[in-house]
Amino acid sequence: MDTAKKKRNVAVVFGGRSAEHEISVITALEIIGALDIERYNAVPVYIDRTGRWYTGEALTKKEFYKTLPQGLSELREVVLLPVPGAGGLKVLGGREKG
Numbered sequence: 001m002d003t004a005k006k007k008r009n010v011a012v013v014f015g016g017r018s019a020e021h022e023i024s025v026i027t028a029l030e031i032i033g034a035l036d037i038e039r040y041n042a043v044p045v046y047i048d049r050t051g052r053w054y055t056g057e058a059l060t061k062k063e064f065y066k067t068l069p070q071g072l073s074e075l076r077e078v079v080l081l082p083v084p085g086a087g088g089l090k091v092l093g094g095r096e097k098g
Contacts, residue, residue: 007041011089015047025065032060045078045089053078055089 014028015021025046032042044059048069056075058064064071078089 005039007039009043009088010035010040011043011045013045013047015049017047017049017051021049029060029062043089045080046075048072053080053089 012028012031014024016024018024028044028046032044035042042060044055046054046059048054054072054075055078058071058074077092079092080089
């Protein structure tokens, strides 16, 4: 019997058009850093100031945010479809960057 538990994916959604954009980024990085990596796989989902959604490993690094907006080209642009059972985030344009 396999006793290993599968990690759960946890989307951490942050950023956005709010005046609190930077605070949202800082809070998200703290949450990602505090998650139990044995139990959870953090999936950062950054919403830029225009409302576009992105994901990628670079979003977990504080230094990345100094490269914005140019750094967005390193990420995958995604959407969350409002369709039950659609399977989560969908990459736009077929870009499969990390």
